[in-house]
Amino acid sequence: MTTSVEMGEAMPRAQVLLVDDHPIVRQGMARLIDRQDDLSVCAEVESIAEALTTVDRMPPDVAVVDLMLEGGSGIDLIRSLHLQHPALPILVLSMHEERLYAERVLRAGARGYMMKRESPADILQALRRVLQGELAFSPAVLDKLIPPPASPDDPTSYDATLSGLSDRELEVFQYIRQGYSRRETANLLDLDVNAVQTYCTNILHKLASIMG
Known part of the structure; x- marks a missing residue:
């Protein structure tokens, strides 16, 4: 054909x-x-x-x-x-x-x-x-856009959303929340920086559901 x-x-x-x-x-x-x-x-x-x-x-x-x-x-x-x-x-x-x-x-x-x-x-x-x-x-x-670490003064909670992340997404999420850059996160997890960006995009897509 x-x-x-x-x-x-x-x-x-x-x-x-x-x-x-x-x-x-x-x-x-x-x-x-x-x-x-x-x-x-x-x-x-x-x-x-x-x-x-x-x-x-x-x-x-x-x-x-x-x-x-x-x-x-x-x-x-x-x-x-x-x-x-x-x-x-x-x-x-x-x-x-x-x-x-x-x-x-x-x-x-x-x-x-x-x-x-x-x-x-x-x-x-x-x-x-x-x-x-x-x-x-x-x-x-x-x-x-990846949210910073939660604090007593921050009423926003992402705990419910975290349960919907994959294991790798959760790892990336935790590093970014701690202030690591995408490149630093990639090095720590032995990933390509483009892969980390893809994970960040997936995380944002899931967080968007609670952003209103």
Whole structure:
């Protein structure tokens, strides 16, 4: 049997909606994405109203959203998109400090947060991860989102969630909680640092259920 790949037919490309109020950013991202064999920009918009209308009119496979938009906050847009289109993966691409916003966008319904200063390769990898149903965060965000050690002054408890972690996830979780970086954790557990990042992503996915 001859497959479409063997016949040289192009595989379907995931359709990406870009939402950013800076034309130069949209154009740069569009050029980067359109050079990929598996990704294509279906629309570029600069406001919340345009984004909502575009998603209703021609639903994309994934949305890339900035936090500061014409007509309001990107977080408000994420909430609206998640409410109206819960299956739509959303990746935040922002210049704003991740430690202030990453947890908020996760709660709002985004599946990833990348800083604009990250490399094109890392941004594309994050885009593909959210398309696959995974969480995607920059390394700095991963280190900040794993909760710190519990203290008497901290009412938040993750004990119920810990029971749902695998043995290896629990090991990684405990090291990160103690303040070890992902690379240090990888060395201590004799793992590749990318494997530790995957474990962190899985942990965050499970913690997301108690973040509201």
